[in-house]
Amino acid sequence: MEPRTQRPRIADVAREAGVSKTAVSFAFNSPDRLAPETATRIREVADQLGYTPHPVARMLTQRQTMTIGVLTPQALSVIFSNPFFGAFSEGVALAAEEHGYGLHFISPLHGSLASAMTRATVDGVVAVGLSDSHPEVEQIRRAGIPIVLVDSSALPDHGSVEVDDIGGAQAAGAYIASLGHRDVAVLGVEPPAPGGPDPEGVTNRRLHGYRAAFAAVGVEIGDERVVVGPASIDGGIAAVEQIWASGLRPTAILAMSDAMAIGAMRALHQLRLDIPGDVSVVGFDDIDLAPHVDPPLTTVHQPIRRKGEEAVRALLTVVERRGPAKPEHRRLETRLIVRGSTGPVPPHRREVAADRR
Amino acid sequence: MEPRTQRPRIADVAREAGVSKTAVSFAFNSPDRLAPETATRIREVADQLGYTPHPVARMLTQRQTMTIGVLTPQALSVIFSNPFFGAFSEGVALAAEEHGYGLHFISPLHGSLASAMTRATVDGVVAVGLSDSHPEVEQIRRAGIPIVLVDSSALPDHGSVEVDDIGGAQAAGAYIASLGHRDVAVLGVEPPAPGGPDPEGVTNRRLHGYRAAFAAVGVEIGDERVVVGPASIDGGIAAVEQIWASGLRPTAILAMSDAMAIGAMRALHQLRLDIPGDVSVVGFDDIDLAPHVDPPLTTVHQPIRRKGEEAVRALLTVVERRGPAKPEHRRLETRLIVRGSTGPVPPHRREVAADRR
DNA sequence: CCGGTTTGCTAAACCGGTTTTGTGCACCGG
């Protein structure tokens, strides 16, 4: 009465073709070990029955999944709202496809990254924005899964790909300072871990760069001038609203992501402020659309796609050779790209450097 | 001499705890079938050994992967370059995470979607832009994998989610026509299948809408005015270059994706043309950044995220209940959003309707 | 005190393949 199992199994093919399971397996995986006509006969029977080897069973015996995971400490639904991630995924996908690997996105399941990890069937993972402060990393290594960290070089014995965050931020800060701005605000990206600002995280590295640049002109960027939020347009809008609500009136905004910068511009526009006439805005990432927004966004360029590609390449070198090759640590360049969203500080806000504190 | 197998297996835990494999399995999956203290003891041993059940083995016995696939007929690296896809993925991810499912992206492996499918371990797939002209669909159904089609309602016995492409395109066309434009060009999205223009595809539906709108004012949009390319910024640039190279000088461009529209604007800008003064541009999708580009993009809005969500929901209703519930077919609304990239036809190009053919 | 049910666990079968080992037969040189 039960319709039995839906899809044909290897045993069905074997019976139908009058051979053993072994023969069927051979027909698919090493046909040269069979007499040619036997092999073809088996295959005929197989696809006449509509048989394809069950991928899970195959994974189990071969001990590999031909899949790499992309691990994010935040929900995919928030991650994907940042255009940066799309471009990054593009790079990851490019390298993965090139090597015949599939892509599996892993994000916290019911709030737990750890439990999501245990469900995931991957040969290795690219973890973005995950520092060693995350206990998950330890769990992954215990599971013996190769891992490459993106945007955090925390673990020396695992591969990593990052960019020169400090240098990029410093360049952006120095440029803004050179335009005469002394009253600035910083828009930081939400730390992945809700538990405090990760000292090794992207946010802090970039902040360090900004601060270094302004320290050089004798200006200190206080914590009250740094507001963090999700790296999205809405996040940028909310951040600017918060800044204005707190009474600050900066003449320049340093955003750690282009999406936030664009949101900031929208919010400023709503406040009837001109960019860059009243307020300058500089982003970070240089997403594809950065040159196309109004005004064209001055931002720190980072090679987003290459970041994804390099991460996968680094991962695959350790995945594909059994032995743990010495982990690669790669740091990619950043550079400031000046477009139209930045300009000199407005005259009435000009102050002598010594004026301020 | 061999370091044996890396990660501990269930048998190791069983031996160490002095119980049977069954007991260990129970300790994890149905602890109530064990004496409380036995269960806790087993778990202690387990995580002291660093044991977690092997996900692949678990999949095999439970006959489910808790993963859904997103199937695209094009390489992920090209798909992800379209901001639309990021937003779509956001919706997919949201619904998937909500139900505890992981996400697996499936794209052609070595050029073959079919072989990529056989490798994929998923409980169901959301196929975007895949019509029944793709033989893969047949293969998937034979494998007994539930499927929901996005942007093509071709198969009545599978769920589908689409938007009112024709209506949206018609609205866009009618609006452009109402501004006096009679000389237009269309930027179509590359048909997923290299094998000719899929008559059921998105491109043709939208084209149908545009043509209907212009037919109403007595203008026929000839095939020479339709150029297709990848749905990306670069695709839009290339398409406009091709149009200009062919000698056409349209006063309005109807793009089937915002990314192409933005690329088109860039190319037009390079040609020293003003938007919308010389040429009007209208997109399709209404991506997040559409209001922020220069000039703000007039476009046809479609609920991108909801499309992803609905697709997953429709898929899960059939995945989660054994029996094949009657497939859902959902069609979402589109609407024209007028912003700044469109305007009246320039005076020197104004022509009486009767003038043209 | 006895037959029957419940409790707590184990042995064995199973999921659907791959891989190792084994076997019958043809072939082949000595």
Added chain:
DNA sequence: CCGGTGCACAAAACCGGTTTAGCAAACCGG
């Protein structure tokens, strides 16, 4: 004519778990 080698396939073990069937001891009402 005979032992050795190679070929084509089969039998059985295995991958790492879950699930079913089963069994001994404890419990329980009469």
